[in-house]
Structures are given as structure tokens and as C-alpha cells.
Amino acid sequence: MKFKFDWFLWGMVVAVALAWLIPGPGAHGGWLHPELLNKAGVAVIFFLSGVSLSFAAMKAGALRWPVHVVVQTTTFLIFPLVGVALLWLTDRWISPELNVGFFFLCALPSTVSSSVAMTAAARGNVPVAVFNATLSSLIGVIVTPLWISWRLHTEGGGVDLGKVILDLMLWLVLPLVLGQLARPWLAEWAKRNKKFIHVVDRGTILLIIYTSFCDSIARGVWSGQGLSVVAIAVVGSLILFFVVLWIVEAIAKMAGFNVEDRIATVFCGSKKTIASGVPMAQLIFAADPRLGVILLPLMIYHPLQLVICGVLAGRWAKRPGV
Known part of the structure; x- marks a missing residue:
């Protein structure tokens, strides 16, 4: 199968390179004022998501509850x-x-756009993928910070869970709701301008990645890390992906799902969102100077899941009877 040029993936490389070369503007206290700019960017991303989100598509896939249980549990x-x-x-x-x-x-929650796109390419159950990917994003607002709070607490650290959830509600959920309320006026505009919305969404994520790495570099977090940290992140992401892929596929088969539902289950259950993950990291970890390193596994997992799931989608699309 052919792999198209993906400006977003290359954009992540450029954003990190710029942070190494020019960390000052995006670091805490820099002229970009990342402490305000990033929150505004998160709000823009989720407002546009709310405008673009069709609950009619979710309703179409809502009845396949055994699939939803497996995907969300995974x-x-x-x-x-x-x-x-x-x-x-x-x-x-x-x-x-x-x-x-x-x-x-x-x-983190599952992805929305790529889970749905991969399911469609593999001739799977698209309405089920839309429902699960969207539901996952909503559940993640509460469940993701709860998991992080538990993990940091067991390591002797912690986060102010009340403040984190309040920030997520204010900068993520509220814009999403406002976007939904604006759909009667903006839905057609969003449909006509999908490419523009995609560019704004991805461009804002790249800006947040840049500022996150700027702060880590300016505070010396990367000193002595070397290429070994990248190698560990790559190997760890690959192992994690294939272990979860095997588990979710085995559960879907044991549950007796048909092929179309199994495809949706595998793609929704094995993927993780960079579109929501980067903004959520910015709100959860706030001024933590380690944020650049914390984001590294997600930034590596994102292209890996796209490549591997793209190969799987191409293979499954060629199955007999479709």
C-alpha cells in the first residue's frame, strides 16, 4: 500500500527541532505566553470538535452495546x-x-478520526467506530486524570485532581458543549471547511508540542538523556501496541463479534489520541518541566499506530465477500 506525505507527522519533528534551536519564546515566561496560549488553543480544538461532531452518526452505532463494553473496557x-x-x-x-x-x-482515550477512517478503509462497522471513539473522548475527561492521579500518588507525587478536572471542564468540555450548541448555525460551514478545521486543529497541537519541549529544554530536563530515551520510547511503544492489539482481538473473537464489529473493536481499542492527548497533558501536568519527555511515548505511538493499522486495514479490506 502507498503511504502519503503527512505534514502533521513532519510538523512534530519540526516543532521539536525548533524547540531545541529556539526554546526561549515557548518556554514559561516567553513572549508567546504559553500558559495562556496553550489553554486558548485547547479551547479552539474542542470548540471545533463540538461543531463537527454529529450525534446522528453516534446514534446509528449506539445499539451494539457488547462492542461498546469491550472497547471502553480495553x-x-x-x-x-x-x-x-x-x-x-x-x-x-x-x-x-x-x-x-x-x-x-x-x-488516554481512543482516537476519533483515524479509528473511523481505518474502520471504513477495512470495510468494518463505521457507525460503531464513530460511537465508540466519540464516547471514549467524553469518558476520558474524567477517567484519564483519575488514572494519572493514582499513578503519581503511588510514585510519591500527585496532582491537584480537583483543579485538573476543573481545568478540563473549563477548557475542554465547555468549548465542546458550546460547539455542539453552535451546530445549527455552523454545521454546514464545518462540513464545507473540513480541511481548514483539520489544519487549525493539527496546527494548534504542533504549537502545544513546541511550547512543551521549549520548557523542558529551557529547564535542562533533557540533559544527559541522549538518543537512548528515544530508542526506549520506540521499543516500548511497539511492544505496548502489539500486546494490546493481540488482547483486544482475542476478546472480540471470544465475544463472538462478526467481522465488521471485530474490525471496529480492534481499531478503536488499540489506538490512542494525540488530538486530545496533547491538550490534556498540557492541562494535567501544567507547569511540569518534564512535559516534553512525558509526551514522547505518545508522539512515537501516534505514527506507529497509523502505519500498522493502515497495513491491517488494507489487508482486511481484501477479505472475500466484501
């Missing part, structure tokens, strides 16, 4: 527990900040 229970087990086994080789980054990845 996303918010099995995935984090697999992460805990793998991190326990590899603790001596992984730095504390990378450990937090891997667990944050495990606790």
Missing part, C-alpha cells in the same frame, strides 16, 4: 493495567518521567 481498564505490568517489568531501564509518559499514553 481503552480505560485493560490498556492501563497492561501499562502498569510492562512498566513494572522494565522499571530499571526507564526514567521516571518516561515512565509517567508511558502510563499517560495508556490512560
Whole structure:
């Protein structure tokens, strides 16, 4: 299968490179004022998501509740527990900040756009994928910070859970709701301007990645890390992906799902969102100077899941009878 040029993936590389070269503007106290700019960016992302979100599509997939139970249990229970087990086994080789980054990845919601796109490409149950991916994003607002709070508490740290959830409600949920309320006036505009919305959404995420790495670099978090941290993040992401993929596929088969539902289950249950993950990290970890390292597993997992799931989608699309 052919792989198209993805400006967003290259944009992540450029954002990190710029942060290494020019960290001042995006660091805390820099002229970009990231403490305000990032929150405004999060609000824009989720307002546009609310405008674009069709509940009619969700309603179409809502009745397949056994699939929903498997996907949401995989996303918010099995995935984090697999992460805990793998991190326990590899603790001596992984730095504390990378450990937090891997667990944050495990606790995130599923993707929306790529899960649906991959399910459609593989001729799976698209309405089920739309419902689960969207439901996952909503559940993640509460469940992800709860998991992170538990994890940091067990490590002797912690987050102000009340403040984190309040920030998520104010900068993420409220804009999402306002976007939904604005749909009667903006739905057609959103339909006509999908490419523009996509560029704004991805561009804002790249800006947040840039400022996150700026702060880490300016505060010396990366000193002495070297390429080994990237290698560990790559290997760890690959192991994590294939372990979860095998588990979710086995559960879907044991549950007796038909092929179309199994495809939707595998894609929704094995994917993690960078579109919501980066803004959520910015709100959950706030001024933590380790944020650049914490985001590294997610930034590596994102392209890996796209490539591997793209290959799977192409293979499943060629099955007999479709």
C-alpha cells in the first residue's frame, strides 16, 4: 500500500527541532505566553470538535452495546493495567518521567478520526467506530486524570485532581458543549471547511508540542538523556501496541463479534489520541518541566499506530465477500 506525505507527522519533528534551536519564546515566561496560549488553543480544538461532531452518526452505532463494553473496557481498564505490568517489568531501564509518559499514553482515550477512517478503509462497522471513539473522548475527561492521579500518588507525587478536572471542564468540555450548541448555525460551514478545521486543529497541537519541549529544554530536563530515551520510547511503544492489539482481538473473537464489529473493536481499542492527548497533558501536568519527555511515548505511538493499522486495514479490506 502507498503511504502519503503527512505534514502533521513532519510538523512534530519540526516543532521539536525548533524547540531545541529556539526554546526561549515557548518556554514559561516567553513572549508567546504559553500558559495562556496553550489553554486558548485547547479551547479552539474542542470548540471545533463540538461543531463537527454529529450525534446522528453516534446514534446509528449506539445499539451494539457488547462492542461498546469491550472497547471502553480495553481503552480505560485493560490498556492501563497492561501499562502498569510492562512498566513494572522494565522499571530499571526507564526514567521516571518516561515512565509517567508511558502510563499517560495508556490512560488516554481512543482516537476519533483515524479509528473511523481505518474502520471504513477495512470495510468494518463505521457507525460503531464513530460511537465508540466519540464516547471514549467524553469518558476520558474524567477517567484519564483519575488514572494519572493514582499513578503519581503511588510514585510519591500527585496532582491537584480537583483543579485538573476543573481545568478540563473549563477548557475542554465547555468549548465542546458550546460547539455542539453552535451546530445549527455552523454545521454546514464545518462540513464545507473540513480541511481548514483539520489544519487549525493539527496546527494548534504542533504549537502545544513546541511550547512543551521549549520548557523542558529551557529547564535542562533533557540533559544527559541522549538518543537512548528515544530508542526506549520506540521499543516500548511497539511492544505496548502489539500486546494490546493481540488482547483486544482475542476478546472480540471470544465475544463472538462478526467481522465488521471485530474490525471496529480492534481499531478503536488499540489506538490512542494525540488530538486530545496533547491538550490534556498540557492541562494535567501544567507547569511540569518534564512535559516534553512525558509526551514522547505518545508522539512515537501516534505514527506507529497509523502505519500498522493502515497495513491491517488494507489487508482486511481484501477479505472475500466484501
